[in-house]
Each structure stands twice: as C-alpha cells, then as structure tokens.
Amino acid sequence: MGTVTHISAAANAQNVSRNCTAKFRQMPVRFLTTLLLTIPTLTIGQVKNDDHETFVFESNLPTELRDVYEQKIKPAYAIRTDLNPFYLKGDFDGDKIQDYAISVVEKKSDKKGILIYHSATKVNFLLGAGKQFNDRHPGDNFWWMDAWTVVRTGDKLKSKGESILVIKTESSSGLIYWTGTEYKWQQQGD
Numbered sequence: 501m502g503t504v505t506h507i508s509a510a511a512n513a514q515n516v517s518r519n520c521t522a523k524f525r526q527m528p529v530r531f532l533t534t535l536l537l538t539i540p541t542l543t544i545g546q547v548k549n550d551d552h553e554t555f556v557f558e559s560n561l562p563t564e565l566r567d568v569y570e571q572k573i574k575p576a577y578a579i580r581t582d583l584n585p586f587y588l589k590g591d592f593d594g595d596k597i598q599d600y601a602i603s604v605v606e607k608k609s610d611k612k613g614i615l616i617y618h619s620a621t622k623v624n625f626l627l628g629a630g631k632q633f634n635d636r637h638p639g640d641n642f643w644w645m646d647a648w649t650v651v652r653t654g655d656k657l658k659s660k661g662e663s664i665l666v667i668k669t670e671s672s673s674g675l676i677y678w679t680g681t682e683y684k685w686q687q688q689g690d
Contacts, residue, residue: 594661
C-alpha cells in the first residue's frame with residue numbers, strides 16, 4: 501500500500517503541475533480578455549477636457565444668447581474660457597434693455613475679442629478677434645485683457661449707455677462705449 505500511496509502522491513503532483521501549467525497558459529488569455537473589456541468601460545463617457553470646458557461655458561450662456569451663439573458666433577468663434585466672467589450684461593446702447601458682451605476667440609487665428617449683442621435690435625458687433633477695432637490700440641486682438649466689468653460713464657464720453665471697462669491688471673485699461681452708431685475706445689491709463 502505504501503507504493504500505491506507513493507504513486508498517488510506522484511500522480512497527484514503531476515496533476516497539480518498540469519493544472520498549474522494550464523492555468524498559467526490561460527492567464528495571458530484571461531488578462532487580455534479582462535483588459536479588453538475594461539478599457540472601453542473606462543473610456544466610455546470620457547470627454548476631452550477642452551470639450552468638457554466648452555460644454556460648461558456654452559451651458560452657462562443666458563437663454564437669450566443661445567440661438568445667436570449657435571447660428572452666428574459658434575461657426576467662427578469660441579467662448580474665451582480663460583476670462584471670468586466670460587460674458588457681461590448691461591445696457592450698452594442706452595435703450596433700457598439688457599445687452600450682452602461675450603468674450604470670444606476667433607477659431608482660425610486664435611485672436612481674442614469681444615462680441616457685443618444688442619438685444620432689442622438683435623444686432624451684434626465684433627471688436628477684435630481678428631477684426632480691426634479703433635485703428636490703433638487695442639487693434640484686432642484683445643490677448644492682453646485679463647479683466648473686464650460694466651461701468652456707467654454717462655455724459656463724460658457722450659456714451660448712449662453703459663460702458664465696458666477692459667483691463668490689463670497692473671498695467672492699463674480702456675473704456676468701450678456706444679456712440680449711437682458705433683463702438684469707440686477711450687484709453688484710461690498705462
């Protein structure tokens with residue numbers, strides 16, 4: 501009986517060895533199967549950061565601007581995402597109806613600017629972003645602008661409504677105001 505037990509132990513060891521070898525051979529197959537099933541699961545629903553950022557900014561546009569943005573702005577311009585707030589609200593043309601200014605970037609040139617939308621007339625004006633504004637400064641690119649706000653200037657500039665103060669912090673600023681026919685620039689300091 502000792503021999504049978506010894507043979508059984510040897511046979512058992514051989515079976516264990518075969519099982520381990522078979523499992524070892526199956527491990528790469530199992531690993532690859534797991535990997536192939538896991539990668540799509542991890543990437544489904546993932547969005548590039550730029551796409552997510554654009555979605556967040558576009559989702560926060562005022563309702564009044566959504567159609568204008570989709571039809572007129574979005575084909576050639578993107579929302580400038582490095583300026584907070586990315587849009588301003590004010591009565592820029594003096595008609596007692598809130599208008600909007602959106603900080604934009606021209607897609608083809610990456611030049612920055614401001615798109616002002618008059619709500620009552622549904623007309624927009626592009627300042628910078630590849631389009632010349634004010635012959636000299638700021639020109640066709642507001643790359644330097646890192647802050648902005650709405651201010652009341654009234655009779656000082658013969659402004660018809662509220663003005664936009666554009667700022668390069670710790671440097672200079674300028675006022676953008678509506679004359680009744682066009683937007684003008686008034687340098688504020690250097």
